[in-house]
Amino acid sequence: MLSNRFQNGMETARLVWSRLPRSEEGDLDGVGLLSTTSNRNCVESLDYEVIENYAYREEQAQRGKLFVGYNVGMKWFFALLIGIGTGFAAVFINISVENFAGWKFSLTFKIIQKSYLAGCLIYILINLALVFSSVYIITQFAPAAAGSGIPEIKGYLNGIDIPGILLLRTLIGKIFGSIGSVGGGLALGKEGPLVHTGACIASLLGQGGSTKYHISSRWLQGFKSDRDRRDLVTCGCAAGVAAAFRAPVGGVLFALEEVTSWWRSQLMWRVFFTSAIVAVVVRAAMGWCKSGNCGHFGSGGFIIWDISGGQEDYSFEELLPMAVIGVIGGLLGALFNQLTIYVTRWRRNYLHKKGNRVKIYEACLISVITSVISFGLPLLRKCSPCPDSDPASEIECPRAPGMYGNYVNVRYAHIVNYCLFLSQDDAIRNLFSAKTIHDSAPKAFWVGGTQHIRRETSSILLLSLAKQYVMFYTLAVITFGTAVPAGQFVPGIMIGSTYGRLVGIFTVNHYKKLNIEEGTYALLGAASFLGGSMRMTVSLCVIMVEITNNLKLLPLIMLVLLISKAVGDAFNEGLYEEQARLRGIPLLESRPKYEMRKMTAKEACRNQKVLSLPRVVKVADVVSILQSNKHNGFPVIDHTRNGETLVIGLMLRSHLLVLLQSKIDFQHSPLPCDPRGGSQGIRHNFSEFAKPVSSKGISINDIHLSSDDLEMYIDLAPFLNPSPYVVPEDMSLTKVISFLQCCF
C-alpha cells in the first residue's frame, strides 16, 4: 500500500500514534470544563480497548485455534450463567416481595375488621420495619446499592468505573434492600434495582467471584480485559430488564439504546441469548409457583399487565387527545426530573451530610407518610374483601379469587385505587383495565344511568383520580433519593396511567363513542410519562408493548413517546443523565453543545496538565511521578534521529505498578532495547498486566524498592498501548465528540 517515496512518512507516522492523555478521560475532562460537574475524584475510567502491546501480541501468537474456541465457548457459557443467575434473583425478589406484601395485607385486614385504628397502626409498623431493614442494609453494609443503579451502570458501560458499584456486597444489599423497600410500600419499583442486580451478577461471574470474600475460583477468571468484563455487564444489564419486565427484546434494546455507547454485532447476539435464557427461567419459575410452591402469596408478581383484550382500533380524531397526553407527559416528566434534581441536591448538600443516622430517620419518616396517606385516602370509601367469583356481580377482582392479596375492592376499584394498599402491580392492572364499559359500575351509569347519577359519579371519579395523581407524584418525588434501592419505572407508570385515564375519561365524554377504551389512554399516559422523564424511545416502546402484551397499540405508543420526549428535551435532560451528573459520573453527551462548534480540542483542555514519560525512564523518576499525581495514563515520548520529540504510545499506571512490583524488566543502561529482538527484551507475560483486581488494587506506596532498584531503568516500549487515534489539537470539538461517541 506504500509507494517508495512515502515509506519514510509512514515510518514517522507509525511512531506518532498516541492518545493524549486518555481519549475518553481527557476529553471528558475537557467537556467537563463547560458543564458544571464536580466531585469526580472518585471515578476511574476503564480501558476501552485491549492493550495491544508486544507482550500481548506474543501471547496472542502462542494461542492456538483451540484456545480461541475455548474462549468463545466460555463467553457463551457465562452468558448462560448470567441469564440463569439474574432470572433466579428476579424470581427471589418477586416472591419475597409478594409474600411480604400479601402477609401484610392479610394481617392488616384481619385486624381492621375489629379495630380500624389498630389495623392502621399495624400496617404502618410493618411497613416501617420493612423500610428500616432496607435502609439499614444500605447505610451500614452496601452504600453503593442505594438508588436505581442505572446511572452508575450507564456510566460503567460508557467507560467510567465507580468504586463499589459491582461488588458482592452491593449485590446482596440490592437484593435484600429492594425486597424491604418495595415490600414496605414505598412509591418506588424493583425494576431499576434488578438491572443493577443483573450487572452485579455478571461482573462477579466475570471476575470469578468476589476476591475480597475469597469466594473466587481460578478457572473462572477467563476474562481479564475491561472489554470482556464490559460485555458481560452489558449482558447482565439486558438480563435485568428482561427479568424485571419479562421483556426479553426490550432488555436487549434497553442495553443497546440506553446503556452502552459502543455496540458490536457479536455482542448483540450474546445479549439476545442471555435475555432468552432469562425468559425461559422466569417462565419455568412461574410455572413452578403456580402449583403453590412459593408460599401463599407468591404467584409470580412479574409485570404483565395484559391488556390484549383492549381497544383494537383507533379513529383519527383520537390522535388529538393522544397528542395531548404526549405533551402532558413531556411536561410532567421534565418537571419530575427538575424536582428530583432539586430534592437530590438538597438532600446531598444538607441532609445526607449529617451521616447515616439521618438517612435512616428520613427513610422511616417517608415510610410513615406513605403508609398514612395510603391508609388515609381509602377512608373516603369503605374497602371490602373481593367477593368470591360471582359472574353476576359487576365487580371484577384484580386477581383470581382465592387466597391472594385480593381483599381490597370497592365499587370503582377498576378505575380508582382508593384502596391504595392494594399492591402496586394490582393498582396498575386496574388502571389499565380495558373492559370498563362492560363490567365497571361508573361506566354502566354513564351509558344507561340517569343524568343525575352520571354527573355525580363522574365528578367523584375525576376528583379521586386527580387526588390519586397528586399523591403519587408527590410521594414519588420525595421518595426519590432516599437511601434505599429504588426504581422509577413503576411509580412512573402509576403517575402516567392516572392522568392518561383522566384524559381518556374526558375523551370518552367529549366524543361520546363507546369503542374508546380508557385503559388504552392509561397505557399511553404511562408511556408518555416514562418517555418524558427517561427519554428512551425504541426500548421503552418495546418494553411497554411487551408488558401490556398488545401489539396493536404500537404506533400510538411510538407517537406518544416521540411527542413526550421532544417536549421533555426542550426543558432538561433525561432522568438518568441528570442523576449521573449529580452523582459526578461523566457521561459523553449524545449531541455536542452549540458552543462547541467553534472550539477546538486544544481550547477544551487548556488547563489540564499531562505528565509524559520518556521511552527509557529511571525507576526513581517513575516512582516520583506516580506518587505526585493520580493520573492513570502517561503518554510516552521518544526522539527521532533528528532529535524531534514524538509520542509513541500510552503507558497505564496499573502496568507501571506491575513493572515496578515484579522488577524483572529493569535494566542498567538507559539505552532502549529492541522489543522485537526476542525474549530478552520482554520478560513479562501479558497476563501479568491483565489481572484486573490485583493490579488495580495496589498503590505505589505498597511497593518497596531498594536504592539499587531506584537507580535502574525501564524501557517502556514493549508495554505501550499503541492506538490508531490521534486527536489533532485544532480539531473541532464537534468532531472530537462524534468520534468519541462512535468509538467509546
Added chain:
Amino acid sequence: MLSNRFQNGMETARLVWSRLPRSEEGDLDGVGLLSTTSNRNCVESLDYEVIENYAYREEQAQRGKLFVGYNVGMKWFFALLIGIGTGFAAVFINISVENFAGWKFSLTFKIIQKSYLAGCLIYILINLALVFSSVYIITQFAPAAAGSGIPEIKGYLNGIDIPGILLLRTLIGKIFGSIGSVGGGLALGKEGPLVHTGACIASLLGQGGSTKYHISSRWLQGFKSDRDRRDLVTCGCAAGVAAAFRAPVGGVLFALEEVTSWWRSQLMWRVFFTSAIVAVVVRAAMGWCKSGNCGHFGSGGFIIWDISGGQEDYSFEELLPMAVIGVIGGLLGALFNQLTIYVTRWRRNYLHKKGNRVKIYEACLISVITSVISFGLPLLRKCSPCPDSDPASEIECPRAPGMYGNYVNVRYAHIVNYCLFLSQDDAIRNLFSAKTIHDSAPKAFWVGGTQHIRRETSSILLLSLAKQYVMFYTLAVITFGTAVPAGQFVPGIMIGSTYGRLVGIFTVNHYKKLNIEEGTYALLGAASFLGGSMRMTVSLCVIMVEITNNLKLLPLIMLVLLISKAVGDAFNEGLYEEQARLRGIPLLESRPKYEMRKMTAKEACRNQKVLSLPRVVKVADVVSILQSNKHNGFPVIDHTRNGETLVIGLMLRSHLLVLLQSKIDFQHSPLPCDPRGGSQGIRHNFSEFAKPVSSKGISINDIHLSSDDLEMYIDLAPFLNPSPYVVPEDMSLTKVISFLQCCF
C-alpha cells in the same frame, strides 16, 4: 493538557494525522486479498465523515444558531417525507398486486368451470404477461432494480456506493417490476424490493430530486455530505421494512442490525419517527381501502398473519421438537444459501453473459414452470369456491366471504395449499392457522375418527406437505437471481412454515397432547428458515412477532433463531453477505478471520499502491496523476523543518477536480500559503466541494486547462481532510477490523 516539554511532540503529532489511503477503502482492499472477491471495479466508497478542512470550518463559523435549527428541522421534515413516500409506495404496490392477482384468480376460476385446460392456459398466459412486463422493465430500463436490493443497500450503508442503485429509474423499475413479478405468481416476495424502494425514495429526496431528469428543486438540496445522505437512506430502509411487514419496531431494528454498521443515537430517534409515520400512513390507507376504494380485490394485502389466538403456553417437553426445527432451519437455510450461490454463479458466468434477451427468456420460462406446477399439484384434489359463511361447515375460508380472491378451498385447505394459486399471503395464513383442532377436517378425524381413516388422512396430509415443501424450495432456488425484483422473505416463510407444520404434526402424534398447535410450529419453522438463511437475530425476531401479532411466542422464536443461526453459521455466511460478495460489494466482516490474528496492517496491504501528493503541487502534476489512475483519495505529505516527510492529510479526487475546474486557488509560486492568514489563502466555499452529484459527475478529461494554468501551483493544505485515525503498520488486523467496525 500539555506540559511544556511535551508541546513539541504534540506539535509534530498534529502534523501527522492521516488516513492511508482511505481507511475503509484501503483496508477493505487489504481484507479482500484474503478472500476471493473480484470485479470490484465498479464500486466507489463514500465519505464516512464530514470533510473538516479549513473551508468547512470557515463556513461553520459563519453559521448562526438559526441555521442549525433550520438544518435539524429539515432533517425531521425529510424523515416525515420519507415515511409518507414509502408508505404510499408500499400501499400502491400492495393494492396493484392484490388487484392483479385477484382479477387473475377470478378470471381463471370463471373459465375453469367450463374447461379446465382453457383455465390453465389463461392462468399461465396472464402470469407470463405479468412476469414479462417485470423482466422487460428491469432489463431495458432499470438493471439495478433486479434482485432484492438489500445487499446493495447494505453495501451503501457500509460505505460502498454502487452506481445506479439509488436512481429514480431504479425506483420506478423496482415498484413496477415487483408488481409484475409478485403479481405474476413467482416464488418471491415484495418485501426486499420495498426496502430498496424506501432507500431510493430517501436518497432521491436527499439530493432534491433526480438531476438527470431535471426534476430537482434547489431548496431541497440541504444535504450535501455523504453522512447526511446515508442517514436519510437508513431512514428509508427502516421505512421500507416497516411498510413491508407493518412492523415499525422491526424496521428500526432491521436498519440497526442488518444494514448500518455505524449507528448514532440521534439517528435511531429519527428512524423511529419515520417508522411510526409509515405505520400511520399504511393504517390510514388500509382504512380507506376497507370502504372499497381500492378496487374489488385491494383489501390491503399487508402482511399480518394474525395468530394471536394461538397456543398460549408451551410445555418443556416441546422444547425438543422446537430445537429440532431450529436445527432443520439452520441446515436448510445454509443449503439454500449454498444452492443460490451456485445458481447465481452459474447464471452470472454462463447465462447472463448472453445478454438481456436470455434474461427475458429465462424469467418467462420460470414463470411457465411455476404456473404449471401450481396448477398441476391441485389436480390431485378438486378445488371449489369457498362456501358462503356457514358456521356449521368445517371449512373455514381463508378470508372473509365475499368477493375477494377466496375461490379456492378444499377439505384440507387449512393445512395444505393444494390450490396453490391461492395467493401467497393466504397460503401462509393457512399454514399458520392455529385453530386446527376445532375446525379442520383431518384433525377432527384424528381426535374422534376411526383408526383407518386417521391413518389414511395422515399419510395423505404428510405426503402433500412434503410435496409442497419440495416444490416451494425448488422454485425459490431457481427463481432466485432472475432479472426481476425479488424478495426472499415470503418464500422463506412458505418453506419454513411447511416443514414446521410437518414437525408439528409429528409432535402432536408423538406426545398425543391436544393443546399443541401445529400453527405455532409452522411459525417457528418459518422463523428458523429465515434465521438459518438470513442470519438475523433481534430484528427478525421482532418482525416475526409483529407480523404474527403474538407476543407470547417470543422466547420460543428467540431460541429457535439462536439455534438455526448457530447451525447455519457453521456452514456458510448469511444470504445477504454471500450475495453481496457475489456482486462484488465489499462488506466489512463482523468477525476477523482466524488467520488475521497474526497479520499486521502492513502485511494486509503489501501489493497495494498509494499515490501521494506534496503539499504544494503543480497543476500539471495533478492532472497527470488524476489521469493515470482511478484512486479517489491521495495522502498529502509535507516536510518538517528537519526535512522529514510527514503525512498531513487526505485529498479527495472530487475536491481536486473542483479545484481544477474553478481555478481560483491557483498560485504562481511553489511556496505554501498560510490558510489561517485569512481569506487570501482560501477563496473557495466549502459548499462548492459538497455538491454530491455535480462534483462527482465530472471527469478529469472534461476539464480544460490552458498551458498557463498547468504551470501554476495549488496549496492543498486548506482542503485536506484531517482525521483522528492513524493505523500503524504493525497493528494487528484483528484490531484494525474491530476499529473499522466501530467507526464505519
